[in-house]
Amino acid sequence: MEKQDIFGKTLSELKECVTSLGLPAFTSKQIADWLYKKNITSFEEMLNLSKKARISLNENYFIGRNQPESFQESVDGTKKYLFKTGDKFIEAAYLPESNRNTLCVSSQVGCKMGCLFCMTARQGFQKQLTSSEILNQIASLPEKETLSNVVYMGMGEPMDNIDNVLKSLEIITSEWGYAWSPRRINVSTIGVVPAMRRFIEESEAHLAVSLHSPFNEERKQLMPIENVYSLDELLAAIRDYDFGRQRRISFEYIMFRGVNDTQKHIDGLSKLLNGIRCRLNLIHFHPIPDSPLKGSSQSTMEWFRDKLNEKGLTATIRRSRGEDIYAACGLLSTKKLLKDDQPKDY
């Protein structure tokens, strides 16, 4: 069997690991404690394990922790970290604010979803991140102890890597793991419906759905997923669940000038989201090179927000962060670091 990372394994997986090595079952809890509470980075540091156990673990597993390769810092304090995963790279953005510090993590190297407005889409898809590689972005962040929130809104579509995303969420929110409240975590999706249903059912973290248009034909032009899982199915799936009072569902709406920022869209959104207790986040478009789309002006966004609020929809404009270092929404990319070694049939 290929040598795997021990970090990123859930407690039940750790039990299987220790059992297969002939170690006592309780060792799994001790390992979880070292990995997720004491944040150690080598087997030698697991001092309450026998020497034999540490040697055996070291022979069969990698610890699975990697420090960031480098970082860039924005004038607004945002930091963008570069992590190596095998021979590829991912980015994570740390967003400090006065009342909260958020880390935006990646779930894939690249992305398969091909959204027209997104820089990550431009690099295509290279790799699913393991739960270890997802969690390492948190564990190896120099500011880890200051973190108040994590959002799965970096590179990749989390629902296209649902097994590893759910595993990482289990570790963050379990008593034996980081013991965070799931209300400190927000996971985004463009609406891969079956995996989104699984996420809603198996996790209690908040959900952020990328909408960008209330109209099927228009959304198709921006987001190819609309051809497979249309708005009707997406909203029907969301309406199937009671999110309770504590769990939040929000809709993300990047505003494109003359495309999705008119009265027709306000009416369309109001109709589409009718009856769903949600928040609508209006996001500035951060232009990517050669994009046919332009961002709406601040005044249009404010008008749009106010009109939505008048209709009873809670809408807010999200402040842009880290645009100068390409850390803002939709700008993450490690394309320049890729080797072009894939044979092509076109």
Add this chain to the structure above:
Amino acid sequence: MSFTRKRIELQLTQVIDNILIADGVYYLKLHKPFDFKPGQVVALSLNENDEPRLYSIASGKNEVSLNILFDVMPTGQLTPTLANLKPNDEVYISAPFGKFLCEHTPAVWIATGTGVAPFVSLIKSGTNKNITLLHGARTIDGFYFQNEFKEKLGDDYLRFCTTETGNDVIEGRLTNYLKELDNPAPELKYYLCGSSQMIIDVREILLSKGVAYDKIIAEIYF
């Protein structure tokens, strides 16, 4: 908070035939439990509780069977077993869904690999007027259903082969052809189907040629 798992509804249907049409590529014919629109997909699995995978329908709307095209992923969980299916075996499929219906003409269809499946369905359902199909493949046997396309589209069916020559195929990359095209007519609609990398590369070229983004509709296999 706990929820009862809500899943896409699947129903059993029988295999009519499973034909190897190229190296590692199969054309699976199933009894048709539903009508569909050309361009739609079905979710398919071998067991009721497995997570189904999506496949574009690759048969005509008036055919008696519902067919899909798949290539075997050696490390995949589903396709190596799909390859072994025999007539009368049973699989689970969902009702058809999806909106890659390619209803506008004149249009250019662009596909590689099994991404040609929705266009097979469209052609077999009678859509062939004002259509040009640009088909990319590594080898000549990768032009699945080329005879049907040649018959229905004639000179408007263009094949681009990256590693082999012969049989009227154009040597080289589909993307190179697009790069050298004169500025395309503004009324043309472009329908793209295949891997995300192909979609992104082709879309970038079309945009650079002045094609409006709202004229480009893509279905990505993920």
